[in-house]
Amino acid sequence: MGRVLGEFEHLILLALVRLREDAYGVTIKEEIEAQTGRELYIGAVYTALARLQKNGYVAAEVGEPTAKRGGRRKKFYTLANPGRDALRQSQLALRGMSEGIEAELDAITESSS
Amino acid sequence: MSHPTPPRLAHWVIARLTPANEREFWLGDLEEQFADRAGADPRAARVWYRRQAWRAVTHRIRRAEGGNVLEGTVQDARYAARSLRRSPGFVVLATLTLALGIGATAMIYAVVDHVLVRGLPFDDADRLVVVRNGYTDGRPGTWLVSFPDYEDYLDAVTGFEQLAAWQEQSPALASEDGAAAQRLNAVDATANLLPMLGVEPILGRGFLPEEDHVDAPQRAAILSHSLWQTRFGADEQILGQRILLDETPYTVVGVLPLGFTGVTGGFVLASQPIDIWLPYRASFSRGGMTVRGLTNVNLIGKVGANTTYDQVFAEAQALGGTLDEQFPDLRNNIGPQFHIAQRKAVESVERQIWLSFGAVSLLLIIACANVANLLIGRASHRQREMALRTALGGGRVRLLRQLVIESLLVAAAGATAGVGIAYAGLRLLAANRALEIASIDTVVIDGRILVFLFLVAAVAGLLFGVGPALFATSRPPADTLRSEGRAVTGTRSYVRRGLVVGQLALSLVLLIGAGLLGRSLQTVMGIDPGFEPRGVITARIQLPMDFVSADWPRAVEVVDQFTERARQLPGVRSAAATYQLPTSPGWNNAFDIDPVPIAPVELAAGEQFQARFSPVTPGYFETVGVRLLRGRTFTDADGVDGNRVVVVNQRFADMYFGPGVDPIGARLQYGNWWQGGPPEYEIVGVVENVLFAGRDGDTYQATYFPHAQQPVREMNLVVAADGDPLELVPALRAQLQELDPTLPLDDPLPLGAHLAESDEGRRSLAVMLGVFAISAATLAAIGVYGVMAFLVTQRTREMGIRVALGARTHDVRSMVLGAAMRLAAAGIVLGLAGAWLLGGIVERLLFGVPPVDLMTWTLVAAFLGAVALAASWLPARRATATDPMSSLRSD
Incomplete structure (x- = not known):
């Protein structure tokens, strides 16, 4: 039984699922920025990814250098199996916590939007 | 792309x-x-x-993980603060020590910054040049120029962007309510002077060109901030108001900003804070504006941005040559002297300032050594704590960082307290007019100085913090834990002793410096100035300029009547008046001697003899105690209708007649610019020499004239009285008020105070260095005490064994004191070597004492040895007081 994911880690793992093959620093950051509306520093994304990688939740693979990046390579991230489990756990926890209170949650979301 | x-x-x-x-x-x-x-x-x-x-x-x-910087630091700082709180004694001692070192350093640095770094507080100050006259053939001398010279400069010398003239005056400001008039320090300045310096009025305006003109529609005046505040209650309605200066109406047109006093040292601008500024060509100085021979005008110019100093100087030299040809009677080999205002302002004080800065730097180093010593001592108490923390996985770097933060915290505390010391110290310096810096009271602790102070503290904190921290964390933990907390002396003890030796050596250097300056002061104080200041009070009376030029006999009468009234006061032994006080360098007048004596002095063609000029009234020499050597002094018979007579001093006689030659009866041909042809004066007396420029000054050839035959506008009353002569002041004031209510009595001061003033710079430097040196010795004593106490604690066991084996208390005590004396001896030897090396630095500030003065050296070394002995006395007593059993059990 893994630990419960932090909010930011949870968001990153979800971003990896959404981005499939194209998950690297810029796309992950932009995906989260688009959904949460808050601006991130790239280092924050990498710091979290490094932690996730250390836990074995994500796997990384280095791509080819491009001119646009000043001749630097990209580092692509994919969801590893423990990451999948952790994500499932967190999702289940969220879902469980929401069950039976959908009406109230809807009311909260409505009123705040 | x-x-x-x-x-x-x-x-x-x-x-x-x-x-x-x-x-x-x-x-x-x-x-x-x-x-x-x-x-x-x-x-x-x-x-x-x-x-x-x-x-x-x-x-x-x-970032909370990995190479976390700030949070770890904050954590460390918190930990350090907590651990410091557990040893308040250490914190207080270290903070005070550092506060002393850092505060004193910041105080003197503020002076360095103000005087040497920032320089004159004027626009383009580096282009300002004071113009004077001197000989072109290499003879020494410097004097002011005449106003016609100034006007020629304006025409002929194009390289100055601006050239301004000024002259000091001292009119009396009449009061509105019938009270006594107030003497002011005034400057007659051409309209361009203040704008050239970049000084702008905070109220009103500067002088208009038409106001600086002989036909000015009104006489304008600009007030200093302080006169505006004290005399006019900072009234903003002052503009346009009329005031009476020497009975002449002036109109206030402006008020200058706070902090601009006109006193910046060197030749710029005045020796006393200026109360009021007046337009040159419309004010008191206008009377002499057409007299070529009247050289009483100060000039200051700003070298144009597109020209060079040398070009302007060449122009001025060419002008000097032309004037020499035009006025052969007045000028012979006379040319311009350019004094760079910025340099001139600092040259007399630079050495003192750097010397003081060197002294405080040594003090700071000693303070740092002390704190380092304290920290090492503390570190040995904390070996177990460090070892335990290392064993529990605290990295050495982390421990180091924490210890360094600890010392930085101590440094910060020291710096904060040091701000107070620097501030208080500057107030003291200003109150004592220390270092002879004219503008010392405008030196402040501002942002720059604070930055410097905290930088110094940070560097000091690292300096004394890193070493001990390295020590504290250097031992492998297992060793320390095994040694059961018994601290290990070894290297650490050598370092501590080395620090103490260094401290003692540096203190000795400071003590010797202060001692030499003190001995110089003592030597100077022991010199007979050639007069007797005891019981004599002086006060100045100045007659309005218009009054004097119109009515010389009346001027003489006022002085004589006032002197006579003073003589009648109870307790007064004698009273007289003199143009120059015996403490004032005064000025020279030129004369010829007839018949020309076989003078040891060779004169160039057209050149005249020079001597200090001072009219005096009968009884002057007797009042101030100047002895008569030959002939007679003046009597009431030497009046305006009497034979023209003069008294000279011994130096004059030796110089112009030769030693042993009697000059009585010889005649001087003596003229003044306002008196047409040269009347002849017969030498009737020779008096002893007086040291005019202070006791460490030189004598000078001098001539004294009867005031009745050489009247001047300004005379100093000298009154010898029984008891405290200052008590006469109210009575003197009342007498003068009765005689002429428009005349204020200026600067009543004991004659001794004038004399002391010339020793003031020497005294304040000696006292200041003395304070630094004593502080240094105190710190060194604390260092000695700390190390000896530490040594005794470390060796308690050894001493216990010795006593148990039959050693007497005497042996134990001499063991401790002997160790202390070895440290002191090493420090003293090193310090003497340092003093010998650094002797050249103070040499020029000494008087009658060589840098290697055996007496000073011996006394100071003995003093420091005694201090070290006293500091180790307590530890030695403690060592002998130990009960052998308890000391053996102490492990």
Whole structure:
């Protein structure tokens, strides 16, 4: 039984699922920025990814250098199996916590939007 | 064209703050985004990138894991503060020690910054030149120029952007309510002087060109801030008001800013704070504006931005040559002297300031050594704590960092307290007019000085913190834990003793410096100035200029009547008046001697003899105790209708007639610019020499004339009385008020005070260095005490064994004292070597004492030895007081 994911880690793992093959620093950051509306520093994304990688939740693979990046390579991230489990756990926890209170949650979301 | 690149500095910052193994990807991502944004708006992209650099900084700081910087530091600081709180004795001692060192350093640095770094507080101060006259053939001498000279400069010398003239005056400001008039320090200045210096009125305006003119519609006046405050209650309605100066109406047109006193040292601008500024050509100085021979005008010019000092000087030299040809009667080999105002202002005080700065730097080093010593002592008590923490996984770097933070905290506390010391110290310096710096009371502790102070503290904190921290963390933990907390002396003890020896040596250097200056002062004080100041009071009376030129006999009468009234006061032994006080260097007048004597002095063609000039009234020599050597002094018969007579001093006689030659009966041909042809004066007496420029000054050839035959505008009353002569002041004031209510009595002071004033610079420097040196010796004593106490604690066991084996208390005590004496001896030897090396620095400030003065050296060395002995007395007593059993059990 893994630990419960932090909010930011949870968001990153979800971003990896959404981005499939194209998950690297810029796309992950932009995906989260688009959904949460808050601006991130790239280092924050990498710091979290490094932690996730250390836990074995994500796997990384280095791509080819491009001119646009000043001749630097990209580092692509994919969801590893423990990451999948952790994500499932967190999702289940969220879902469980929401069950039976959908009406109230809807009311909260409505009123705040 | 390639794609735009991100801002370089921001890029560098980000790269620095990114972990090496990830750097490529972070930077790649950032550059990719930058490229996308630059496609739309390059400027916005650069702004964005720079913001990323800032975020890199905050990210790095906030990051909770890995190489966390700030939070760990905050944690360490908290820990350090907690551990410091547990040893308040250490903290108080270290803080006070540092406060002393840092505060004194900041205080003197404030002076260095004010006087030497910032320089004159004027616009383009480095281009300001004071213009005077001197000989072109290499003879020494410097004097002022005449107003016609100034006007020629304006025409002929084009290289000055501005050239201004000024002259000091001292009119009396009439009061509105019938009270006594107030003597002011005034400057008659050409209209361009204040604008050239960049001084702008805070109220009203400067002088208009038409106001600086003989036909000025009104006489304008600009008030100093302080006169405006004290005399006119800071009334903003003052503009346009009329005031009476020497009975002449002036109209106030402006008020100058606070802090501009006109006193900046050197030749600029005046020796006393200026109360009021008047336009030159419309004010008191106008009377002499057409007299070529009246050299009483100060000139200051600003060298044009597009020309050079040398070019302007060449122009001035050419003018000097022309004037020599035009006025052969007045000028012979006379040419311009340019004095760079900035240099002139500091040259007399520079040495004293650097000497003081050197002294406080030594004090600071001693203070640092003391704190380092305290820290090492503390570290040995904490070995177990450190060892335990290392054993429990605290990295050495982390421990080191914490210890260094601890010492930085102590340094910060010392710096904070040091601000107070620097502030109080500066007040003391200003109150004592220390270092002979004219503008010392405008030196303040401002942001620059605070930055310096905290930088010094930080450097000091690292200096004394890192070493002990390295020591504290250097031993492998297992060793320490095994040794059961018994601290190990070894290297550490050598270092501590080395520090103490260094402290003693540096203190000795300071003590010797202060001692030499003190001995110089003592030597100077022992010199007979050639007069007797005891029981004599002086006060000045100045007659209005218009009054005097119109009615010389009346001027003489006022002085005589006032002197006579003073003589009648109870307790007065004698009273007289003199133009120059015996303490004043005065000025020279030229004369010829008839018949020309066989003078040891060779005169160039057209040149005249020079001597100090002072009219005096009968009874002057007797009142101030100047002895008569030959002939007679003046009597009431030497009046305006009597034979013209003069008294000379011994030096005059020796110089112009030769030693042993009687000059009585010889005649001087003596003229004044306001008196037409040269009347002849017969030498009737010779008096002893007086040291005019203070006791460490030289004598000078002098002539004394009867005031009735050489009347002047300004005379000093001298009154010898039984008891405290200062008690006469109210009576003297009342007498003068009765005689002429428009005349204020100026500067009543004991004659001794004038004399002391000339010793003041020497005294204040000696006292200041003395304070530094005693502080240093105190710190060194604390150091000795600390090390000896430490030694005794470390060796308690050994001493216990010795006593148990039959050693007497005497042996134990001599063992401790002997160790202390070895330290003291080493420190003294090193210190004497240092003093010998540094002797040249103080040599020029000494008087009658060589830098290697056996007496001073011996006394100081003995004193320091005694201090070291006293400091180790307590530890020695403690050592002998130990009960052998308890000391053996102490482990």
